[in-house]
Amino acid sequence: MFKSTPLPRRRFLAQAGGVATAALASPLFSSVSGVEGAAATGSDRFVRKSQVLPEPRVILPTDALPPPQGRRKRIAAITTAYFKYSHADDIITKFIEGYGVIGRTHLPHCQVVSLSIEQFPQSDIGRGMAARYQIPLFETPAEALTLGGKELAVDGVLLIGEHGDYPTNKKGQKLYPRRRLFEEIVKVFRRSGRSVPVFNDKHLSYSWENASWMYRQAGELNFPMMAGSSVPVTWRRPPLAFRQGIGLESALVVGSGGYFHCLELLQTFVEKRAGGECGVKAVEALEGEAAWKAAQAERWPAHLLSTAIAPVPASQKRPVNFDKLSRSVVFRVEHSDGFEAAVCMAGDVSEYCFAADVKGRSEPVSTYAYVPKPQRDHFSFLCNHIEVMFRSGQPSYPVERTLLVTGVLDALYDSRAAGGKRVQTPHLGDLRYTPANELIADS
Numbered sequence: 001m002f003k004s005t006p007l008p009r010r011r012f013l014a015q016a017g018g019v020a021t022a023a024l025a026s027p028l029f030s031s032v033s034g035v036e037g038a039a040a041t042g043s044d045r046f047v048r049k050s051q052v053l054p055e056p057r058v059i060l061p062t063d064a065l066p067p068p069q070g071r072r073k074r075i076a077a078i079t080t081a082y083f084k085y086s087h088a089d090d091i092i093t094k095f096i097e098g099y100g101v102i103g104r105t106h107l108p109h110c111q112v113v114s115l116s117i118e119q120f121p122q123s124d125i126g127r128g129m130a131a132r133y134q135i136p137l138f139e140t141p142a143e144a145l146t147l148g149g150k151e152l153a154v155d156g157v158l159l160i161g162e163h164g165d166y167p168t169n170k171k172g173q174k175l176y177p178r179r180r181l182f183e184e185i186v187k188v189f190r191r192s193g194r195s196v197p198v199f200n201d202k203h204l205s206y207s208w209e210n211a212s213w214m215y216r217q218a219g220e221l222n223f224p225m226m227a228g229s230s231v232p233v234t235w236r237r238p239p240l241a242f243r244q245g246i247g248l249e250s251a252l253v254v255g256s257g258g259y260f261h262c263l264e265l266l267q268t269f270v271e272k273r274a275g276g277e278c279g280v281k282a283v284e285a286l287e288g289e290a291a292w293k294a295a296q297a298e299r300w301p302a303h304l305l306s307t308a309i310a311p312v313p314a315s316q317k318r319p320v321n322f323d324k325l326s327r328s329v330v331f332r333v334e335h336s337d338g339f340e341a342a343v344c345m346a347g348d349v350s351e352y353c354f355a356a357d358v359k360g361r362s363e364p365v366s367t368y369a370y371v372p373k374p375q376r377d378h379f380s381f382l383c384n385h386i387e388v389m390f391r392s393g394q395p396s397y398p399v400e401r402t403l404l405v406t407g408v409l410d411a412l413y414d415s416r417a418a419g420g421k422r423v424q425t426p427h428l429g430d431l432r433y434t435p436a437n438e439l440i441a442d443s
Contacts, residue, residue, distance in 0.1 A: 058104040059439055060384045061396055068109035073155040073390045076114045076144040078181055080164035082126030087162040087201050088117075089125065090230070090379035091386075095158065096133055099380045106380070108387045113154060116144035118177075119164045141184040152192035156390040157185055160201045169206075171413040179210035186217045195223035197393065199386045202229060203260050203406040208427065211406040215399065226386060226395045227402040231261040231352050231369045232268035233385055234378030237311055240354075240367035241438045242272035247359030250301040251341040254308040254353040259412070262343045263331065264405045265352050265369055270341050271401060271435045277335075279431040280408055284332040284422045285415035291330040291344075300332050300342035301357070307366045308355035331412050336429050400433035407431070 075095060082088035092115075098107035116138045117126045130137040138144040147153040161178035168174050178200060189195040198218070204211035204227055218225040251270050255262040271277040286294050295302035331343040355366035371378050385396035407428045415423045 054103070056103045058101050060101070060104075060106060060381070061388045061439070062106070062109075062384050062391070065388065065391055068391065072109050072111040074113045074153070075110050075156045075158060075390065076116070076141075076154040077112050077158045077160070078116045078141045078144060078185070079118070079126070079158075079160040080162065080166070080176065080181075081119045081121060081124070082115075082117050082129070083121060083123040083163070084125055085374075085376075087379075088160045090376055091160055091201065091383055092158060093129065094380060094383045095387075096129065096135070099383065101377050101380045106384065108383065110156070110387055110390055112158075114138055114144040114147055116141050118181075121165075141181055142188050145185060145188045146192075150191075152188055152194060152196065154196060156196050157198045158201075158386070159185065159198060162201050171417045173206040173410075173413055175206060178205050179214055182214050182217070186221065189221055189223065195221045197224040197226075197389045197395075199389065200225070200227040203227065203264075203402060203409060205406065206410065208407045208410045211403060211410075212427075215403050218399070224389050224393055224395050225399045226389050226397070227399055228382075228397070228405075229261045229264045230378040230382040231258075231371065232265050233381040235370040235372075236367040237370050238367055240365060241440045242269055243440070244272050244276070244435060245274050246272050248273040248339065249357040249359055250304065251354070251356040252301045252304040252308055253341075253343045254305060254346055254349060254355075255343065256345060256350050258352070259331070259343070259345070260405065260409055261352060262345070263333075263409055264402065265354060266333070266341055266343055267401055267405050267408075269354055269356065270335075270339065271433075273339060275337055277401075277404070277431075277433055277435070279336040280333055280404065280425050280428040281336045282334040282422055282424045283408055283411045283415055284334075284420065285412045286330040286332065286420050287328070287416070290420050291328050294330065294332070300330055300340070300344070301355075302344070304355040304357070304364055304366075305344065305346065307364045308353040309349045309351075309368070311366055311368050312349050312351050312353060329416075333408060395436075397436035398433045400431065401435070404428060404431045404433075 077092045077095070079088040079092065082092065092112060095108050095110055096112050098105060100106070112135055114136050115126060115130050120127065127137065129135070136147065138148065145152055145154055145157065159178065159181055161176045161181055164176070166175050166177065182198070182200065185198060200214070204214050248270060251266060253262045253266040294300055329345040333341050351371065352369040353366065354368065355364050357364050369378070388394070388396040407425065411423045411425050411428070415421055
């Protein structure tokens with residue numbers, strides 16, 4: 001056992017005082033006192049300012065709103081499962097506790113006043129969060145929306161239908177019950193004679209039929225609705241954004257997983273092209289040798305592969321191995337105006353990368369969506385966009401983008417199930433919308 005010889009009390013205080021005096025006299029501490037130097041008298045000598053925490057200039061979507069006034073918006077949170085690093089944790093917890101983004105802290109002007117959780121795995125933290133923050137935990141979405149009463153009693157709804165023990169169909173789609181839970185929400189709206197904004201995590205549903213039904217309900221009842229991925233709204237390295245009307249010749253996203261995330265990141269960029277978004281007429285899921293042959297035939301922009309992953313740090317990627325394309329999945333998306341874009345799940349990089357050929361530029365542009373781990377700032381930005389809708393009543397970006405991507409993904413699963421057959425999508429062929437303005441540094 002370590003044994004030390006104690007210093008005599010007077011010598012200890014003298015040494016300690018000398019160290020403290022030297023530290024406070026150093027340049028680091030010389031300018032933090034409230035009353036400095038000789039001007040400090042009496043008790044003022046002992047009242048000091050500690051080192052100031054700098055508040056970095058991080059721009060959030062809510063910065064564009066007027067300062068919040070009145071009580072916080074009451075939010076009902078509906079989820080399938082709630083465990084550490086689940087989407088429920090990434091979103092609902094941030095609405096409960098607030099969050100930090102590179103040192104800037106933000107407390108939403110929202111209060112989660114009810115929770116409804118469908119499944120409780122051993123890793124559940126939802127019950128603990130409800131107990132710690134005294135949030136009522138209800139068995140059904142309807143009870144969460146009415147706070148146990150008969151009428152709608154909240155100002156907004158978070159629907160996080162991601163994770164949990166649910167079946168997978170023959171096409172490989174996880175059958176999350178987003179429509180079923182959404183339908184229970186809508187029933188409360190109809191019964192109460194009024195509606196509030198709803199956010200649906202990720203794509204609207206695994207099927208176009210369900211997704212289009214959900215979209216129609218929002219239109220019929222006239223309530224604001226948002227959905228989508230956290231990937232398009234996170235930091236981009238290097239910073240890259242398009243203004244509306246950009247001339248695009250080709251575009252590619254490269255990823256190693258998360259089909260929906262890749263497709264929505266792609267759509268976030270290509271929706272800005274000249275002429276505007278006008279819908280998708282056909283899709284094609286290519287695998288193995290078919291993907292490689294299509295690359296050789298220039299049916300998708302494989303020349304952008306190296307450019308797309310170039311910004312990713314070397315420790316997070318491997319050089320593109322074109323021979324590996326024989327084991328890759330490629331999604332081709334044909335838009336109604338003739339523009340074509342693609343997603344390549346090449347497995348060479350763990351990030352979500354984007355590249356495009358822009359008319360008038362000699363070199364393509366590229367970036368990747370930065371997904372910080374473990375702080376997961378990408379969800380902080382998503383939560384901030386959602387708060388804009390809850391506070392203003394206006395979606396921060398159009399739900400139609402996610403609706404289109406939902407339909408594209410469903411059709412791509414049909415294509416894969418049919419062995420890579422090109423699938424026409426007349427139901428998506430005239431899906432038009434106006435993109436939202438992004439946070440652009442030089443605007």
